[in-house]
Amino acid sequence: MSTKNAIEVSHLTKRFGQKTVVDDISFNVRQGEVFGLLGPNGAGKTTTLRMMTTLLKADAGQVTIFGHDTVKEGRLARSMFGLTGQYASVDEDISARENLMIFSRLNGLSRTAAKQRTTELLAEFSLEESADKALKNFSGGMRRRLDLAVSLITRPTLIFLDEPTTGLDPRTRAQMWTTIRQLVKQGSTIVLTTQYLEEADQLADNLAIIDHGKLVKMGTPAELKEQIGGARLAFTVSQEDQVQPAVQLLTGQVTGVIQQTGQQLSVPLKQITQLPPILAALKQAQIMISHLSVKEPSLDDVFMNLTVGKN
Ligand SMILES: Nc1ncnc2c1ncn2[C@@H]1O[C@H](COP(=O)(O)OP(=O)(O)OP(=O)(O)O)[C@@H](O)[C@H]1O
Numbered sequence: 001m002s003t004k005n006a007i008e009v010s011h012l013t014k015r016f017g018q019k020t021v022v023d024d025i026s027f028n029v030r031q032g033e034v035f036g037l038l039g040p041n042g043a044g045k046t047t048t049l050r051m052m053t054t055l056l057k058a059d060a061g062q063v064t065i066f067g068h069d070t071v072k073e074g075r076l077a078r079s080m081f082g083l084t085g086q087y088a089s090v091d092e093d094i095s096a097r098e099n100l101m102i103f104s105r106l107n108g109l110s111r112t113a114a115k116q117r118t119t120e121l122l123a124e125f126s127l128e129e130s131a132d133k134a135l136k137n138f139s140g141g142m143r144r145r146l147d148l149a150v151s152l153i154t155r156p157t158l159i160f161l162d163e164p165t166t167g168l169d170p171r172t173r174a175q176m177w178t179t180i181r182q183l184v185k186q187g188s189t190i191v192l193t194t195q196y197l198e199e200a201d202q203l204a205d206n207l208a209i210i211d212h213g214k215l216v217k218m219g220t221p222a223e224l225k226e227q228i229g230g231a232r233l234a235f236t237v238s239q240e241d242q243v244q245p246a247v248q249l250l251t252g253q254v255t256g257v258i259q260q261t262g263q264q265l266s267v268p269l270k271q272i273t274q275l276p277p278i279l280a281a282l283k284q285a286q287i288m289i290s291h292l293s294v295k296e297p298s299l300d301d302v303f304m305n306l307t308v309g310k311n
Pocket residue numbers: 016021039040041042043044045046047048195311
């Protein structure tokens with residue numbers, strides 16, 4: 001990943017009527033990274049993306065793409081990225097091959113070049129077998145792949161993906177993730193919106209969490225999880241009269257709150273290396289335990305902590 005910025009967004013704002021749906025949002029996207037805009041339904045992710053990709057005019061703020069202002073140098077900025085939408089933007093009645101040919105020609109490729117690029121993309125996105133079927137017979141996953149293929153005709157190094165896997169089954173979602181990772185390996189920068197925490201965790205190098213139009217937190221998935229607190233060790237003390245002695249013993253071993261529910265204890269762990277001494281101390285004190293588990297913090301915890309109610 002480079003230290004150069006592919007995109008700089010500053011003080012971006014959009015109002016619809018009285019409602020401010022994107023509220024003074026600023027962030028940078030570095031070249032070669034996957035940047036995720038994560039937020040609940042209606043948080044303002046798509047509106048932000050639409051402004052970044054010049055589909056929608058901002059009320060205030062600025063976006064530059066590889067140093068070019070998207071308003072003052074709109075044409076140039078637009079030529080530097082590919083965009084795929086929440087819904088496949090391709091024609092239903094014609095085949096995948098025909099779609100790719102049409103969009104290649106619309107992008108200014110000669111007939112021969114269009115044919116060659118179409119063949120390449122059909123192979124790259126595993127669409128060769130269904131290349132000549134009408135799109136209306138395509139599955140959701142095939143449509144998404146074709147949609148992505150269309151946006152890559154001109155080999156843009158910056159790609160915007162609006163909810164690339166919404167509505168896809170888990171297997172097709174995983175295939176899409178593989179495709180996205182391959183694009184990154186080849187040097188692409190990717191901006192994606194998602195409401196799936198797992199997707200953000202799997203793909204994004206950096207994340208901006210958006211809620212009610214505001215950027216509430218930014219960081220790597222690991223940083224965001226760390227803010228919620230580290231892992232927790234949970235177990236059940238086998239005998240009731242040993243619960244308090246166990247709490248006392250552990251108080252000397254860990255910093256942070258030890259939670260108790262009946263005979264169940266949950267202990268914060270700063271590092272996983274704290275685990276063996278804790279278990280040894282319990283054994284030495286002859287405190288029997290069961291149902292032991294270590295739970296890493298998840299983006300779910302971060303998300304629930306940072307976003308409030310309905311958008
Ligand atoms: N053209 C419009 N006119 C009026 N309100 C709009 C318009 N487009 C979006 N909104 C409103 O702006 C808010 C943000 O919408 P947006 O689509 O950006 O959210 P989102 O985070 O992308 O959500 P989703 O995950 O559901 O796509 C919502 O309350 C939506 O109803």
